[in-house]
Every structure is written in structure tokens, then in C-alpha cells.
Amino acid sequence: MIRARGIEKRYGRRRALAPVDLDVPRDAFLLVTGANGSGKTTLLRLLAGLAAPTRGSLDVGVDRARLGFLAHEPLVYRELTGVENLELFGRLYRVPERRERIGMLLERFGLWEARNERVSAFSRGMTQRLALCRALLHGPELLVLDEPYTALDEQGADLLDRALDELVGTRTFVVSTHEPKRVERLATARLALG
């Protein structure tokens, strides 16, 4: 699914990611760990196609339509409601039976009651749950998750655990986290940066 040889990212003279080799087979779960500034987020942005490597070759075996990306930031509009955000992205991703899919995800992540509230009124944890709904909305084959447990309370983290348990083995995952213990049991491969 993913094959990288010596990918490196520089911004001017600053090196954001030291050269990395990667082979991630289909339906694998790659756990990426490393200290702050080791390049985890940069690597995930490269894999998502949001940035191009300065050096090396990178081949990601899915196109944008089949990739789900959870970033440090939630990638949702503050002035739209939860439903409106998912409606917009669902339309752009051509999600079939959009309303049903959105309703199911909002229920699953405990946001159904707050679906018509603006994101600006959400707590950080609720926003993170909505970001997870957005990343999963189109049923992606490759999920690139950058610190997915950030801001989630215990209940939210449990909901995410359950979602990952259901999907693991049927999707390819690249997950970076400061809490490796939480997903250690799911990992089929590990990459320590820095």
C-alpha cells in the first residue's frame, strides 16, 4: 500500500523529517512514535499528499478519494454545525447515502444530540470526535491519523478504540501517537522517529 525510499522533508535549511524508508502492506497498522519535533506530523502529511518530499521516492497506493486524514487540527468549519460540516465533506467525497452515513457516525461518536450546534460551541473533545467522523465519513481504505486521542476524554477514547477495533484488519492504518500503549495491541509494524 505504501512504499517510501529515503523520503526527507526540508523547509529551507531546516530539516523537518530525516530520511525514512517505509513498506506498509495493505490492511497493516503502522504505529509511528517519536519525540516532539521528530517529524511525525511531517511524515503523515507527506503520506496524505499534503506535502511533497524534498528527497526520496514515495508511492501511496490509494488516491485522495480513498484516504482518510485526521490532522492535529480538526479540519472542520467553526461556524457550521456538525451536520453541515459532514454534509459538505460528504458531498465533496461523493459519499453514497450520505444522510444515513452521517447519522450513523454522529450516533457512534456521541454527537447526535449536538448535531445542529455550531462547532464554535463544541468542546475540544467534541471537535476531535467530529474530526474523526469527517476522516471516516467516506469509508477510506487508508487512514492516516495524527494523534487521534488528543483532547478525547475517557469515553471518547473508548469510542475511538471500538471504531479502530472494528476497522483494523480491513483498512490500512498509519497512526502517530504519544500514547502508544493505547494502540500497541493493534500495531503490525512500528516506526520510531528521531
Add this chain to the structure above:
Amino acid sequence: MSYLADVAALTRKDLRVELRARDTLPAMLLFVLSTLVVFHFALPEGAGDDAAYGLLWVAIVFTALLGLARAWVPEQEHGVLDGLVLAPCDRSAIWLGKTLATLAFLLAAQVVAIPAFVLFFAPLDATALAGVLLANVGICAVGSLMAAMAAAGRARELLLPLLLLPLAIPLVVGGMGAAISPDGGRFLLFLALYDAVFAVLSWASFEYVVTE
């Protein structure tokens, strides 16, 4: 058809966000009206209509600049632009949606500003109005691209005028020509040509602006 549906969804989203946040349009309205009031007192007695038309164009360009400076703010909050860039739609649809929304805000500001201009300064004939409409398209098309470029940098408030104003000069020349020249039609043609060329260039280059 799906391209146009994407553009419509993105434009609707921008209008909805503005309707709720009220960050851009009230500022544009207030700015253009207060500018016209200041010009009313600053313009010497008997300065003539040509000078007034010049001031109208100053007000239009800087009002547009104000709207464009805020155009990508909703996308910068929460990093939404990355989410849009990752979506499998044609990336130029993001630019076109933003251009149409900015155009709607500029037109809304002008619905108030143009009658105020006619009331305080000078009449505008059909050719002059057509010049304003055509220039709006050019300003918003190029401006949305420049605003996206500026938004990626750190000094975006400084960068946007530096990028946009030189490109807006032909629009001001065309708009002024349409208002004061006896052969205003030629200037309308020039504005239409500018719009077509720069809209295509902006449409084609947007993808490279939003990806690293």
C-alpha cells in the same frame, strides 16, 4: 455537473459562514460608506466628475481588498483548507467557490455604495456600471488566488496588497475608461479580456498555490 455542484456547495458554505460570523460584509459596507463620506468632504468644490470617478475606484479596490483579506480566514481556522485540498473534487472548485462568494460580498457592498456615490458625487451611466461589474469579476478572480497565496505566508496583511494592487491597475484603468471615455465600449472589451485571461490563469494555477 458534479464540478458545478461542488462549486455551488462551496459557495453556499461561504455565504452561510458569513451570514453567521458577520465578519466580512459589515466591515466592507462600513468601509466603503465611510470612505465615500471622507471623499465627499475631501474633494474640492468644482473638482469635476472625472476626479469623483477616480475616487470611486479607490473605494472599490480597497473595499475588495478588505473582503479578500478575510476570504480565507474560515479555512485557516482549524486548518480546513487541508481538508478541502484532500477531498477528491477538482481543486479549482475551491477557488471558484471562493471567488463567487467574494463577488457576492463585493456586489452587496456596491448595492449600497453605488447609489451613495450617485447621490453625493456624479451620475453613472450603463457603460460605467458595466465597467464596475466586469472589474468586480477580475478583482475577485485574481484576488481570491492572491489571497490564498498571502494566507500561506506569515505577513498576509502586507502581502495581499503587494500582490493584488499591481494586478488591479489594468482594472482601474479599464473601469475609469468605461466611465469617462466617449468610446467606453473599447474599455469594456478590455475588461472582459482581462477577466477571461486572468480567470483562466487563476483557475489553472490554484492547485499549485495550495499544495506544498
